[in-house]
Amino acid sequence: MSKKEKMLYPFYVISHPFDGFYEIRHREKGSVPLALLLVFLFGLSFSLNRRYAGFVVNLNNPLYVNAVSEVIGTFLFVLLIAAANWSITCLMEGEGRFRDILTVIGYSMLPIVLTLIPITVISWFIAADEESLYYLVIYISIIFFVILFLIGIMIVHNFSFAKTLFTLVLTLVSLLIIIFIILLIFSLLDQIKSFLLSVYTEIVLRV
Amino acid sequence: MKLKKLLLIPLIVILAGINCEDAYASENLPYQTYNYDYWGDVFYTPAAYIPDQSISGADLGTDQMVTPQDMYVAEDGKTYICDSGNNRILILNSDLKLDHIIDNFDNQGTADTFLNPSGIYVSSKNELYIADTDHMRVVVLDESGGIIKIIQNPTSEVLDSDFQFAPLKVTVDYAGRVYVVAKNMFQGIMAFDENGDFSGFSGTIQVEISSYDKFWRIFSTKSQRERQIQFIPTEFTGIDIAPDGFVYATNVDTNGIQSIRRLNPKGQDVIKKKKTGNLSGDLYWSDNDEYGGASRIADVVYRGNGIYSVIDTTRGRVFTYDDEGDLLYIFGGMGSQEGTFRNPAAIEVVGDKILVLDSFRGEVMSFVPTEYGNLINQAVALRYDGDEASAVEVWKKVLKLDANFELAYTGIGKSYLAAGENKKAMEYLKLGMNREYYSIAFKRYRDDMLKENMAYVLSGGLLLVIALFIRKAIKKRKIKGATENE
Numbered sequence: 001m002s003k004k005e006k007m008l009y010p011f012y013v014i015s016h017p018f019d020g021f022y023e024i025r026h027r028e029k030g031s032v033p034l035a036l037l038l039v040f041l042f043g044l045s046f047s048l049n050r051r052y053a054g055f056v057v058n059l060n061n062p063l064y065v066n067a068v069s070e071v072i073g074t075f076l077f078v079l080l081i082a083a084a085n086w087s088i089t090c091l092m093e094g095e096g097r098f099r100d101i102l103t104v105i106g107y108s109m110l111p112i113v114l115t116l117i118p119i120t121v122i123s124w125f126i127a128a129d130e131e132s133l134y135y136l137v138i139y140i141s142i143i144f145f146v147i148l149f150l151i152g153i154m155i156v157h158n159f160s161f162a163k164t165l166f167t168l169v170l171t172l173v174s175l176l177i178i179i180f181i182i183l184l185i186f187s188l189l190d191q192i193k194s195f196l197l198s199v200y201t202e203i204v205l206r207v
Numbered sequence: 208m209k210l211k212k213l214l215l216i217p218l219i220v221i222l223a224g225i226n227c228e229d230a231y232a233s234e235n236l237p238y239q240t241y242n243y244d245y246w247g248d249v250f251y252t253p254a255a256y257i258p259d260q261s262i263s264g265a266d267l268g269t270d271q272m273v274t275p276q277d278m279y280v281a282e283d284g285k286t287y288i289c290d291s292g293n294n295r296i297l298i299l300n301s302d303l304k305l306d307h308i309i310d311n312f313d314n315q316g317t318a319d320t321f322l323n324p325s326g327i328y329v330s331s332k333n334e335l336y337i338a339d340t341d342h343m344r345v346v347v348l349d350e351s352g353g354i355i356k357i358i359q360n361p362t363s364e365v366l367d368s369d370f371q372f373a374p375l376k377v378t379v380d381y382a383g384r385v386y387v388v389a390k391n392m393f394q395g396i397m398a399f400d401e402n403g404d405f406s407g408f409s410g411t412i413q414v415e416i417s418s419y420d421k422f423w424r425i426f427s428t429k430s431q432r433e434r435q436i437q438f439i440p441t442e443f444t445g446i447d448i449a450p451d452g453f454v455y456a457t458n459v460d461t462n463g464i465q466s467i468r469r470l471n472p473k474g475q476d477v478i479k480k481k482k483t484g485n486l487s488g489d490l491y492w493s494d495n496d497e498y499g500g501a502s503r504i505a506d507v508v509y510r511g512n513g514i515y516s517v518i519d520t521t522r523g524r525v526f527t528y529d530d531e532g533d534l535l536y537i538f539g540g541m542g543s544q545e546g547t548f549r550n551p552a553a554i555e556v557v558g559d560k561i562l563v564l565d566s567f568r569g570e571v572m573s574f575v576p577t578e579y580g581n582l583i584n585q586a587v588a589l590r591y592d593g594d595e596a597s598a599v600e601v602w603k604k605v606l607k608l609d610a611n612f613e614l615a616y617t618g619i620g621k622s623y624l625a626a627g628e629n630k631k632a633m634e635y636l637k638l639g640m641n642r643e644y645y646s647i648a649f650k651r652y653r654d655d656m657l658k659e660n661m662a663y664v665l666s667g668g669l670l671l672v673i674a675l676f677i678r679k680a681i682k683k684r685k686i687k688g689a690t691e692n693e
Binding site: 123127128129 | 642646647649650
């Protein structure tokens with residue numbers, strides 16, 4: 001598979017999701033760096049939309065739009081979901097590898113990446129009663145994303161649809177557990193730090 | 208020549224000093240004047256009102272006032288103060304000097320007195336309506352203290368038989384209907400007809416039970432439910448009336464959503480609110496501070512032109528709103544300096560001054576508007592009269608003093624819109640964060656642009672089509688040529 005083919009493969013996936021995701025899993029047609037690039041582009045266009053959408057549809061306070069933290073947040077969130085999903089599906093006989101899950105998430109984001117910036121430009125030219133057009137396009141791209149994501153997870157793990165939904169619910173639970181453990185680790189580290197600090201002060205003052 | 212220039216410098220300094228005086232005075236105020244912007248963030252503004260004087264009982268040449276509860280400024284400019292602790296009514300003339308005192312009246316031959324009177328209203332015919340709380344009645348006196356009538360013991364099937372009528376605040380509309388805020392009366396404001404007969408409730412506040420509470424009530428046992436706090440509506444705290452007969456009333460809202468109501472003659476709340484806005488003073492507060500908690504609005508005064516001011520007893524602030532529910536300015540605070548309060552109880556307006564009655568100190572504090580406050584009042588008044596064109600000049604002056612004032616931008620933007628200057632209107636309406644009118648301006652601007660450029664767009668399209676045709680024709684010929692050459 002040539003480089004150009006690989007680059008264009010996401011477009012094939014969004015038009016032929018079943019075949020496309022199958023070949024990502026079994027014929028190595030996906031690319032993790034490309035998926036991460038799409039995630040990055042999604043974070044960027046999301047931020048750009050929040051900052052530069054037309055006044056009529058933009059309800060965000062520009063003071064609180066931060067592209068860097070939004071892109072990083074998107075990455076962390078995608079990694080979390082992928083990790084949570086992988087940790088559940090590998091226990092439930094899912095066939096997908098971690099890289100497949102990442103690729104599915106990244107490639108499914110393509111419709112949003114493709115629409116968000118053009119619709120941001122279009123939003124400069126719409127007035128209050130035409131804003132439904134703007135929201136329609138955004139919602140369609142989000143629904144497209146959700147459908148692609150569901151199909152992708154289903155295909156790479158070779159699940160039935162019901163099992164996919166069930167694992168996604170479990171994914172949500174494991175997501176919460178992961179966040180909880182991360183918080184626990186942080187507070188633990190904090191306590192260890194303060195313990196070491198007090199030991200240090202004790203030694204310094206006694207010796 | 209040089210000397211002349213040198214002489215000019217001190218002159219400029221002096222002139223600048225005179226101009227700065229107002230600003231300087233506001234820097235020494237014991238409180239901040241602020242407002243909330245579109246995003247709900249606080250922005251500090253120049254002072255809108257500055258303390259003028261405080262009037263205590265001693266200043267008036269009489270005994271100290273003891274926990275005065277209410278005050279009213281009549282149409283002729285006289286101020287009536289309900290000195291509740293001393294069971295008397297003080298009447299000040301329009302210069303805020305003591306005119307006379309009413310502490311007893313002739314009730315059908317016998318001398319009668321008040322007991323803890325806590326509300327007063329004076330009609331345009333100078334009839335005094337006094338809520339004589341602990342005597343369970345509303346006393347109506349004429350100007351000289353002669354009795355007209357007494358409203359007491361309201362009877363109706365909607366009232367409990369053991370209901371104790373303890374009036375707190377009173378107001379009267381142009382038709383002589385009396386509205387009374389009574390103690391422990393949760394069903395609304397009690398309305399009486401011109402003969403003093405109870406006619407019904409006005410402005411009943413619906414109890415809102417949150418779904419969280421509903422959820423827990425399902426699981427609680429009967430005895431638990433009995434011991435829970437009861438869901439009762441809040442009480443009204445203050446009342447005022449606009450000349451058109453609409454009643455402005457305040458109530459306690461611990462959630463800080465809506466503490467001010469404007470009741471039409473049918474008793475329905477018709478106050479205008481911003482889409483997401485609240486009408487309850489401060490938007491944010493801390494919960495466990497000395498001055499924490501939602502603003503507790505104690506009294507309201509209708510100031511004409513749709514403007515009304517309310518006083519908050521939690522943090523001692525005066526909030527002023529316009530007819531559309533926009534905050535105009537917020538000033539005042541708690542403390543012991545002049546211009547701050549300990550326990551504000553009532554708010555009134557005399558001329559352009561705002562009077563606040565402090566029941567803890569037994570004083571009336573008066574505030575005078577600064578240039579900034581005056582300009583805002585003026586502009587809102589002009590807008591209320593529909594004269595948006597002349598309001599623009601005033602709004603521009605406001606913006607010179609406070610470039611963050613969104614209402615001013617909106618005002619200017621709207622008038623540009625009316626004048627057809629859509630581009631400028633867009634600019635100002637965007638600064639005023641007014642999406643609705645911005646959209647109108649934008650639509651017009653877009654149409655204009657399209658109309659102006661339609662010729663270019665169409666001729667450009669035509670040229671493109673022709674170009675494509677020619678290209679096609681050339682290609683055809685080339686292919687033809689190629690085949691001929693073979």
